[in-house]
Amino acid sequence: MSRIIIDNPHKLFFETLGNRTRWNIIHLLLGKSHRATDIAVRLGCEQSLVSHHLKRLEACGFVRVNTNGTERIYSLNTETIRPLSKLVDKHVTKFCKELCKS
Amino acid sequence: MSRIIIDNPHKLFFETLGNRTRWNIIHLLLGKSHRATDIAVRLGCEQSLVSHHLKRLEACGFVRVNTNGTERIYSLNTETIRPLSKLVDKHVTKFCKELCKS
DNA sequence: ACATAATATGAACTATAATTCATATAGTTT
DNA sequence: AAACTATATGAATTATAGTTCATATTATGT
Numbered sequence: 001m002s003r004i005i006i007d008n009p010h011k012l013f014f015e016t017l018g019n020r021t022r023w024n025i026i027h028l029l030l031g032k033s034h035r036a037t038d039i040a041v042r043l044g045c046e047q048s049l050v051s052h053h054l055k056r057l058e059a060c061g062f063v064r065v066n067t068n069g070t071e072r073i074y075s076l077n078t079e080t081i082r083p084l085s086k087l088v089d090k091h092v093t094k095f096c097k098e099l100c101k102s
Numbered sequence: 103m104s105r106i107i108i109d110n111p112h113k114l115f116f117e118t119l120g121n122r123t124r125w126n127i128i129h130l131l132l133g134k135s136h137r138a139t140d141i142a143v144r145l146g147c148e149q150s151l152v153s154h155h156l157k158r159l160e161a162c163g164f165v166r167v168n169t170n171g172t173e174r175i176y177s178l179n180t181e182t183i184r185p186l187s188k189l190v191d192k193h194v195t196k197f198c199k200e201l202c203k204s
Numbered sequence: 205a206c207a208t209a210a211t212a213t214g215a216a217c218t219a220t221a222a223t224t225c226a227t228a229t230a231g232t233t234t
Numbered sequence: 235a236a237a238c239t240a241t242a243t244g245a246a247t248t249a250t251a252g253t254t255c256a257t258a259t260t261a262t263g264t
Contacts, residue, residue, distance in 0.1 A: 008122065008125065009190060009191075009194045009198075010119070010125055010187065010190050011120060011121070011122050011125050012120075013120075013190055013193070013194075014116045014117075014118075014119035014120035014125075014190075015116075015117070015120030015121070016116075016120070017112070017116035017120070018113060018114075018115075018116035018117030018118070018119070018120040019113070019117070020110065020113050023110065023112055023113050023116075059198075060198065061193065061197030061198040077197060079196075080189070080192075080193045080196075080197065083189060084186075084189055085112065087182070087185055087186055087189065088111060088112050088115055088116075089111075090182075091115070091163065091182045092111045092115075094181075094182075095163035095179060095182065096111075096161075096162065096163040
């Protein structure tokens with residue numbers, strides 16, 4: 001895989017997280033690890049689409065992959081995602097409750 | 103201003119942060135508060151563009167505004183942005199040092 | 205009330221990212 | 235090695251977001 005060089009990690013990482021499909025994948029992986037195909041089935045979207053997104057999530061260090069035969073099992077980097085998610089929740093309750101559906 | 107109702111705060115917020123211009127604004131405001139026009143001048147971009155972005159940043163609760171005559175002075179919600187930024191820095195050093203320019 | 209300064213707004217345009225589709229690759233099983 | 239399963243890849247298309255431009259608004263000073 002070609003090496004990615006980035007000048008602004010914040011921009012890249014937040015952009016990566018700011019996508020509905022990718023966030024759906026993250027949300028699914030919060031429960032437990034999944035095979036690529038299972039993610040696609042669960043989310044009801046194309047295998048290739050999930051593959052593209054997983055690649056990016058992996059490149060950003062948000063998910064990790066374990067190979068088992070032809071299968072690739074993706075797991076979440078909870079060490080980053082959980083506190084990140086908590087921070088957002090906290091922000092919402094504190095600063096913009098009124099923006100969100102309750 | 104019309105009320106915004108959102109179903110997925112994570113998506114909206116990260117998307118908002120995942121934009122170079124908006125991040126430039128945030129970075130500038132990390133130093134000190136600025137008038138809208140000054141931000142535009144400093145970043146070398148259009149007044150209207152900055153206005154659009156500030157609106158969104160404000161809607162997300164990332165910046166606040168204080169009115170002084172016709173001027174509007176924007177300040178950063180450091181309570182959210184600082185820990186968020188730190189989390190990303192930590193993530194980078196721990197999980198993807200090799201992705202970034204040193 | 206008029207002129208001015210600062211900022212906001214919305215529509216048109218442009219750039220970028222997301223998705224699909226067809227196909228390639230890489231392990232596995234027989 | 236041929237057939238199969240799981241996943242990856244890249245180009246083409248489609249959708250979405252960013253930017254610009256012209257104009258509107260809002261407060262202030264004369």
